[in-house]
Amino acid sequence: MKPEHDRILQAIAAIPRGRVASYGAIAARAGLPRRARLVGRVLRETPDGAELPWHRVLRADGRIAFPPGSRGFREQARRLRAEGVQVRAGRVPLASFGLDPDLDRALWGPRLGL
DNA sequence: ACGGTGACACTCA
């Protein structure tokens, strides 16, 4: 297991119950700014039985990353609602449930030296 | 080495 993966797993584990965070925010909190895709990769690798709140990780716009209607999609929506997070049309209002609302913009906003 | 792919994200039309 690479150290980056470990930090990502810890960042995810640190999301409080009833809140959510974006892939980019998780990467940033793991000390890996702009590595959102790596977070997705790590989640893909994690086994289902793992004690990880993977369902609290959403896209930057609050939508569930799985294809709508897929098994993972329904499972994630179910788990979120089970802990009081509002999910409507596969989407969570980050303004209400997001961990750090402006973190993503702060990281990706300054468009790379331009 | 190289091109395609992906549980991502941003801008612009």
Added chain:
DNA sequence: GTGAGTGCCACCG
């Protein structure tokens, strides 16, 4: 709301 284009990076054939 939907797409296309681009940046990003690990992994795979």
